[in-house]
Amino acid sequence: MAGLYRRALPSPPAIEFASPEGKQLFTEALGEGTMEGFFKLISYYQTQSEPAYCGLATLAVILNALAIDPGRTWKGPWRWFDDTMLDCCKPLSKIKAEGITFGKVACLAYCNGAKVEAFRTNESSIDDFRRHVISCASSEDCHVISSYHRGVFKQTGSGHFSPIGGYHARKDLVLILDVARFKYPPHWVPLALLWEAMDTIDKATGHPRGFMIISRFHKAPSVLYTVSCRHEGWSKVAKYLTEDVPHRLKMNDVKDVENLLSLVFKSAPVDLKEFIKWVAEVRRQDVAGVSSSEEEKARLIIKEEVLKQIKETEIFEHINRWLGSEISVCQGYKQTLPEIAANVCCQGAQLLAGQLSSLDETCCKETNVVLVQAGGVSPMTLVSGKITTNGVEQGIDMLVPSSQTEPRNILCDFDRSNCKGMHPSTADVLTVILLALPQHTWSGIKEEKLLTQLNRCVSIENIPSLLQQEVLHLRRQLHFLMIDLHEPSASG
The missing domain is CATH 3.90.70.30 (Phytochelatin synthase, N-terminal domain)
Structure with a gap:
């Protein structure tokens, strides 16, 4: 036989x-x-x-x-x-x-x-x-x-x-x-x-x-951010951040923080924007209107607090200023509001399907983004859409934590009239990326004063515990990804 x-x-x-x-x-x-x-x-x-x-x-x-x-x-x-x-x-x-x-x-x-x-x-x-x-x-x-x-x-x-x-x-x-x-x-x-x-x-x-x-874990390791390594370019991004960036800092005379940000982000792989993924609250669409469970509300409040703590960091101020300056080139981070909404919709489709896999059989359409007030909670972003999975259509909603960054400092070339309050903003994500990098990343900076300043900016010792947990979660993920990064293939 x-x-x-x-x-x-x-x-x-x-x-x-x-x-x-x-x-x-x-x-x-x-x-x-x-x-x-x-x-x-x-x-x-x-x-x-x-x-x-x-x-x-x-x-x-x-x-x-x-x-x-x-x-x-x-x-x-x-x-x-x-x-x-x-x-x-x-x-x-x-x-x-x-x-x-x-x-x-x-x-x-x-x-x-x-x-x-x-x-x-x-x-x-x-x-x-x-x-x-x-x-x-x-x-x-x-x-x-x-x-x-x-x-x-x-x-x-x-x-x-x-x-x-x-x-x-x-x-x-x-x-x-x-x-x-x-x-x-x-x-x-x-x-x-x-x-x-x-x-x-x-x-x-x-x-x-x-x-x-x-x-x-006695509690969830993360409430807002996670490393995404399903896309083809994740290994190139991880290697760039942990190996190429320290090498570039050793080879170049960096004079100030804005100069450093240009060095790090203008030459980054295009997949950098996909490397840190944010997690929203997903549910099937409620035909009766917007309603949130107490559990959803509690998680949204925590997410909002994480975003608030990010914006209070010193490195966020530098990144926000750099993104809004004339010398910043944002094309690597350029996304329109409809594109972000479609990505959010697809993420929701994956989660409701019980998987985080490729969406070859899933189609997202009729995406809509609105700001809503629900049950006494501060205004939140609601992304709604229709998805078709294996021929079955259903509506989904995703409750998204709001970013309070002004529209002019959010992703380049947004629809300025509609984007206020939409998360994520480029400054949020880039801030978390820099905080998540290991401390030795910056050791190659030659200017002693700048090295001291940057170490202070990216130190997590004095940031609030909630944000600290998010950063440590990302660092740990990055560590596991790097320990066998250069694999040509894998063992069964």
Whole structure:
């Protein structure tokens, strides 16, 4: 018959979980208290839906086990993580063809509301790994993802991701809940051998594999901004901001902040405007008129406060002045109000469809933008539109936090009569980008006085905690994206 039905699990070194020996190991480990995390994981354990989706399926299992709300629907009214929903860091079509790298899995976990500690083997030790495994195996509050090479276990295939379901202390064994259940069942392996399998080089990135500790944030890591890395040019933008900008500062004599802004933004890749994405409140259109839930109102108030705090920063004043000056060239950031509204409408279509994927089957039309007063909340921007997804038409509304920047200082060539109050403004987004860059970005500035001034402008130590959380969220995302940036392809 064509095709393959499972593989024989090479044993040794692995011990099948359902074998008599595997059952005995489970019983002993349970008595030792190092199987506490197992029960949550096994409750949400799933098989990867594509051969290259091991990283996505592993993450979906853990996000569901941690009871993290995805904030978007899976099917029908149900909010649930499925591996086909985890595409905000890389399109599913590419993951299906190429697999996914260590850094992208970490970024995906972080983007979807999890707290992530990622360690390649050259950044940790086998003793630290064992300590983390024991800690998570003894708790329901965290779980371990292992990225390893199957060949070390005499298994077919190469790079693979799976969650660790438990630990047997006396025999130093870990339980791998293999998400490729069509191939191999869950199995016990020696922890030292798993470390050896992780301590292999991923040819896609040139870096060693490793492990991640995934747990819950006590609150959402971001309310307004997130890094968008689904577009083709994201890697060029990330490299430009973190590598090219510091090099340019070393090679040029920058005299003042406005001169620095010109150096940074006039030469930036065209995709810079797509790199930081703002998140609005999305809902299906209410035919009875504009109405907001208390939850929506509360989030809008927080978003408004973040925007207010951005505008109170010193670097925002410089950026706003630069954008409004004659020497600024805004073509890289030029967008008309209808274009922004259409993008907002499409974002809403994606969220209501339960995914953040490409909109090949979705059409946005009849976009409308108005300022409204709802339920005692300060005036807000309402973007309404009609979307057609797979032949089904529906109306959507998106409640958008308002920017108080004057029209002359918002995106160049706006429809000046209609754009006041519309978010985002260029100054808002560029401010957040500069705040999110690591401090060492500016170390190449030769003028000591300017370096001191800029470090003060972009320091987050003294900014309000709400804005500080947004900036740290973006920094963390950028960090995960950069750790394996130069990948020609990826491991499955």
